[in-house]
Amino acid sequence: MDFSFSPEQDDLRREARAFLEATPAPTMEQLAELGWVGILRSNDFTFLDAAVLFEELGRALYAGPFVLNEIAGRPGDDVWSIEIDGFVPHLAEVSRVLTPELTAEPADGEALATVDETLGLGRIARNGGTATDGDWDDTRRKLLVAFALEAVGIGAKAIELAIAYVSKREQFGKKIGSYQAISHSLVDGYVAVELGRSLAYWAAWSVAEGDADAELAAVAAKSQAAEAAVLACEKSIQAHGGIGFTWEHPLHRYYKRALWLEGALGYGREQRAEIARSLLS
Amino acid sequence: MDLRDTPAEAAFRAEVREFIAQNLPASSKRRGARRFEDEDREWSKRLGDAGYAGLTWPKEYGGAGAPYSHQAIYLEELARAEAPSHLGVIGLGMAGPTIIAFGTDAQKNRYLAKILSAEEIWCQGFSEPDAGSDLAAARTRIEDQGDHFLVNGQKVWSSFAHIADFCILVGLGVPEAPRYKNLTYVIVDMHAPGVEVRPLVQITGHPEFNEIFFTDVKVPKENLLGEIGGGWQVAMTTLLHERGTLGFALSATLDVAVRKLIALAKEHNVVDPILRDRIAREWVELQALKYTNYRALTTLQKTGIPGPEGSASKLVWSEANQRLTKLALEILGSEAQLTDGDGYWQYQQLRSRGNTIEAGTSEILRNIVAERVLDMPRSR
Numbered sequence: 256m257d258f259s260f261s262p263e264q265d266d267l268r269r270e271a272r273a274f275l276e277a278t279p280a281p282t283m284e285q286l287a288e289l290g291w292v293g294i295l296r297s298n299d300f301t302f303l304d305a306a307v308l309f310e311e312l313g314r315a316l317y318a319g320p321f322v323l324n325e326i327a328g329r330p331g332d333d334v335w336s337i338e339i340d341g342f343v344p345h346l347a348e349v350s351r352v353l354t355p356e357l358t359a360e361p362a363d364g365e366a367l368a369t370v371d372e373t374l375g376l377g378r379i380a381r382n383g384g385t386a387t388d389g390d391w392d393d394t395r396r397k398l399l400v401a402f403a404l405e406a407v408g409i410g411a412k413a414i415e416l417a418i419a420y421v422s423k424r425e426q427f428g429k430k431i432g433s434y435q436a437i438s439h440s441l442v443d444g445y446v447a448v449e450l451g452r453s454l455a456y457w458a459a460w461s462v463a464e465g466d467a468d469a470e471l472a473a474v475a476a477k478s479q480a481a482e483a484a485v486l487a488c489e490k491s492i493q494a495h496g497g498i499g500f501t502w503e504h505p506l507h508r509y510y511k512r513a514l515w516l517e518g519a520l521g522y523g524r525e526q527r528a529e530i531a532r533s534l535l536s
Numbered sequence: 537m538d539l540r541d542t543p544a545e546a547a548f549r550a551e552v553r554e555f556i557a558q559n560l561p562a563s564s565k566r567r568g569a570r571r572f573e574d575e576d577r578e579w580s581k582r583l584g585d586a587g588y589a590g591l592t593w594p595k596e597y598g599g600a601g602a603p604y605s606h607q608a609i610y611l612e613e614l615a616r617a618e619a620p621s622h623l624g625v626i627g628l629g630m631a632g633p634t635i636i637a638f639g640t641d642a643q644k645n646r647y648l649a650k651i652l653s654a655e656e657i658w659c660q661g662f663s664e665p666d667a668g669s670d671l672a673a674a675r676t677r678i679e680d681q682g683d684h685f686l687v688n689g690q691k692v693w694s695s696f697a698h699i700a701d702f703c704i705l706v707g708l709g710v711p712e713a714p715r716y717k718n719l720t721y722v723i724v725d726m727h728a729p730g731v732e733v734r735p736l737v738q739i740t741g742h743p744e745f746n747e748i749f750f751t752d753v754k755v756p757k758e759n760l761l762g763e764i765g766g767g768w769q770v771a772m773t774t775l776l777h778e779r780g781t782l783g784f785a786l787s788a789t790l791d792v793a794v795r796k797l798i799a800l801a802k803e804h805n806v807v808d809p810i811l812r813d814r815i816a817r818e819w820v821e822l823q824a825l826k827y828t829n830y831r832a833l834t835t836l837q838k839t840g841i842p843g844p845e846g847s848a849s850k851l852v853w854s855e856a857n858q859r860l861t862k863l864a865l866e867i868l869g870s871e872a873q874l875t876d877g878d879g880y881w882q883y884q885q886l887r888s889r890g891n892t893i894e895a896g897t898s899e900i901l902r903n904i905v906a907e908r909v910l911d912m913p914r915s916r
Contacts, residue, residue, distance in 0.1 A: 256545060256605055257538050258830040259838065303537060418910055433913040435899070438906035445910060446848045450824035457827045460537050475820045527816035528809065534798050534819055535806065 258456070260307065268307045275315035283334055283348075286321050295325045295397075302397070306459035309401045313408025316508055318373030320345040322405070326397045327353045328389075337398065338379065339519055342367070346377025355391050358384040371511035396473045399520060400462050403455040403476035406516045410448035410484035413509050417441050417491035424496075437494055444483075444490040451480030471533060478526035484513035539830065541609070548606050552613040555586055560619050580623040580654035589622050589652040590632070597636055597648045604836050608784045608829070615788030626696055627651035627658035631704045631723075634774045638762045643723070647702070659700035661691035661707075661724070661748055662771065668693075669900045671771060676707035676750060678720040680764060685722055685755040687730075690747060693894070697733045697746040700726045704774065705750075710765040719767030723759040724750070740886045775896075783829040783849035787822070790853055793860055793884070794822045797867075800881070804867050811867060818860045825852050847909050851901045854891035861885035 260268070278285065286292050291308060294300045309322055320336050323344060327335035329351070336349040343352050343364070352360040364379035418441060421432030431437050458476035461469035488510035492499040499506050517523070541549060559582050583589050591607045593599020600606075614621060622628060632651045635643055650656040667673040676689025689707060697703070702723055709720025724731065730753035735743030762770040801815050829849060835841070864881040865872035875882055892898040906912045 256541060256608075256830060256833070258827065258834040260537060418912055422911075422913055430913040432906075433915050435903070435906075435915050438910075438912050438915065439899070439902040441912070442848075442902045442905045442910070445905065446852060449848065450821070450828060450852065453827035453831055454820070454824050456537070456831075457539065457823070460539055466539075472823075475823055479820050479824060524813050527813045527820070530816035530819060531812035534816065535801055535812065 260303070264304060264307050267304060268311060271308055271311040272314070275311060275317065279315055280318060283319065283321065283324070286319075291321065292324070296328055296330065302400075302463035303459050306400070306404050306456070306463075309404040310408040310455070313405030313512075314412045316373065316409070316412075316505075316512060318345075318375075320349050322401050323398075324349070326394060326401060327351075328394075329353070329359075329387075336362070337394070339398070340521075341378070342376040343379055345375050346379070347375055352379050353387070353389070353394070354379075354381075354384070355395075357387055357389050357391055359387040360384040371508070371515050373508065374512070374515055392470075395520065396470060397462060399473040399477040399526075400455065400458045402516045402519055403451065403458060403473070403480040406477075406480040406484035406513060407448060407452045407455050409509050409513050409516070410444070410451065410480070410487035413484070413487040413491040413506065413513075414441060414445050414448060416506065417444075417494040420499075421494050431494075440490050441494060444487040447483035448480075448487050451476070451483040455480050471530065474526045474529050477520065478523035478530075481513065481517040481519075482523045485510070485517050488513045539827075545605055545609060548602075549609045549613060552588070552610055553617075555588070556613060556617045556619055559586075560617060576620050576623050577654055579620060583622050584653040589624070589628060589654070590648075593632065593636070593648075593652075597632075597644060598652050604833055608833055611784045611788040612791070615792050618792055621785065622654065623696075624651055624654045624657055626660050626700075626704075627656070627702075630660060630774045631658045631702070634704065634761060634770060637773050638721075638770050640758070642758060643761070647723070656701040657696055657699050659694050659697040659703050659726070659746075659748075660774075661694060661703045661705035663693045664690060665692055669897055671706065672715050672719065672768065674707055674719060676705070677711075678705070678707040678709045678722055678755070680709070684757060685720070685759070687722070687724065687750040687753040687755055689750050691750075692736070692747050693745050694733075694748050695745045697726070697748050698735055698743070702726060703731075703748065704761075706767050706771050709767060713765055716768045717765050719771065720764050721761045721767035721770040722755050723761065724753065724755055728753050728755070730754075738887070739889065740883055742883075783832060786849055786853040787826045787829050790822050790825060790856060790860075793857060794819055796880075797860055797864055800864055800867055806867060811863070814859075814863050818856060818863065821852070821856045825849060825856065828852075847905055848901070850895060851898055851905070854888075854898060857884075857891050858888045861888045 274289065283292065294308065295302065295305050305325060312322060320334055323337045324335045327337055329335055333351040334349045335351045335353055336343050336345050338352055338354045346362055346364060347366055349362045352362050354360060360379050360381055361383050362379065364377050366375065366377045369376040418432070421437050422430060424431050454476035458472035461472040488506065492506055492510065495504065495506060498504050561579060587600045588610055590599035591602045591610055592604055595601040628651060632648060635647055651658065662671055664674055664676060666675065676687065676691060679686045687705065687707065703726055705724045706719055706721050708718055710718045730751040732749040734747045736745055736747055737743050797815060797818065806812060861881060861884045865885050868881060872882060903915060907914050
């Protein structure tokens with residue numbers, strides 16, 4: 256039993272983090288230069304390698320179609336998105352859309368005003384689609400795990416921001432992080448994110464290995480990690496006080512992404528209903 | 537990353553499973569109301585003889601010197617079989633490791649082997665009526681009388697004290713010294729004159745723990761662990777071991793509880809979507825705790841130091857066990873008011889309220905995570 260990433264995967268994480276700190280909004284061309292585009296189709300990498308990138312992209316609040324394009328997994332020059340719950344993220348930035356009915360649609364349709372402005376949801380016209388091969392269950396499973404990993408990145412970042420803030424902000428002559436009403440609340444957010452991290456890594460490994468538990472692991476990880484990311488953001492906003500509630504502070508962007516992830520492919524309770532069916536049958 | 541057993545781990549797991557199948561007395565399954573009966577002592581002795589008691593102890597002290605992963609597998613298999621754990625948990629998890637770290641050769645020779653064999657049972661004398669979470673406020677006197685120590689005072693919440701042969705005791709050794717430099721740590725013979733144990737009945741109705749009164753108890757000088765006034769450091773080692781090795785025992789215990797919960801839900805044909813949501817949530821929480829412990833185990837095996845992943849295990853487990861047992865009562869419905877039958881869930885639910893208090897309250901554990909894991913400003 257070894258539940259750790261390899262030294263190469265740790266290197267990949269360090270490189271990804273450094274790159275995304277220097278280049279917070281990379282283009283698909285830049286990601287292709289790094290060798291990230293097509294990583295899931297490559298025989299040299301596994302889903303676990305991609306998992307490192309998915310988490311780091313979440314942490315960096317990356318706002319592009321890379322993750323969905325990887326999971327759509329289509330060869331060629333098109334950039335793909337995937338229709339999720341009737342909406343297509345990053346519609347304006349892609350050329351093709353994979354649907355749950357396994358059709359490949361042209362990226363024609365209307366852009367929708369989206370709460371998370373960086374998500375750019377759209378609705379496709381659905382004319383001119385063609386049937387395509389693949390396995391939606393497999394695609395959905397990978398989406399669930401990728402969402403869980405993104406959520407872990409977001410939740411961890413939200414808690415880090417809060418810890419940094421309460422460690423320097425003073426009120427009543429003391430650092431506010433020394434008050435247990437503040438610190439215990441952030442500990443609960445941290446613990447929830449760490450539990451989500453364990454589930455997300457387990458799910459990523461299960462998908463990479465084609466493990467028999469992969470479906471349950473993916474569903475469990477998405478339900479818990481996305482809810483944990485929302486919780487972490489809410490606790491972080493509260494700990495920041497008024498400044499955390501402003502447009503100028505970056506927290507609301509993390510929060511809005513977490514809210515998207517929480518609902519994407521169904522809220523946690525829908526995933527838990529699926530788990531209950533499996534456990535109680 | 538590979539979450540499967542290695543061939544060596546798989547072989548060890550098979551061996552433990554076979555041992556349990558051959559040796560576990562049928563009547564010794566985990567009971568709703570736990571009592572420390574003689575057959576638990578016999579079972580504990582068998583575990584000791586087979587080398588499972590001190591799996592991670594160094595070989596020179598009678599242990600198996602096995603990797604921590606074997607300890608995790610052993611605990612998982614005990615839980616799977618619903619077998620009772622070794623009776624000497626305080627000796628194995630706390631007193632023994634503390635003696636290995638701070639004890640003299642004479643102390644190691646005298647005590648360690650009989651901890652493993654369950655011939656001698658240990659209890660812990662840390663908490664007092666006025667010193668609970670604040671251990672440094674302990675007031676039980678451990679006076680240096682030249683050729684012996686004289687102990688006077690009262691300890692409380694002491695599990696196993698009624699059957700214990702020895703106690704690891706922390707008390708005030710140097711009253712004039714500043715806080716954290718005034719404590720002394722000794723081994724006390726529970727059969728010595730002046731030691732009196734009174735059972736404390738818990739909200740479950742069972743006397744699982746005790747008060748210990750010490751009245752002019754003479755303790756030989758050779759029973760000192762560490763230095764006079766150096767008891768705080770020794771006690772921190774004990775508590776590190778208490779919490780450090782606890783994670784796997786806890787996820788294994790929770791695994792049993794979740795299995796029983798699912799069986800109960802099937803038996804009652806639970807269709808209520810809210811109950812089903814809560815059952816699924818507890819299953820997810822169990823997986824999360826289990827894999828968090830695996831992450832901590834990997835860190836421990838690679839670095840020799842427990843990682844931050846494990847620091848919250850007890851916090852998570854205790855609250856999960858409280859929710860889960862309460863959920864079981866709701867599935868039972870009005871039957872939950874009765875103690876007819878085995879009363880398993882009724883007992884477990886009441887007992888679970890102690891989980892967030894014993895071995896570090898949830899409030900103290902949140903302080904530890906905040907200050908030592910997350911490096912937030914200290915609260916005091």
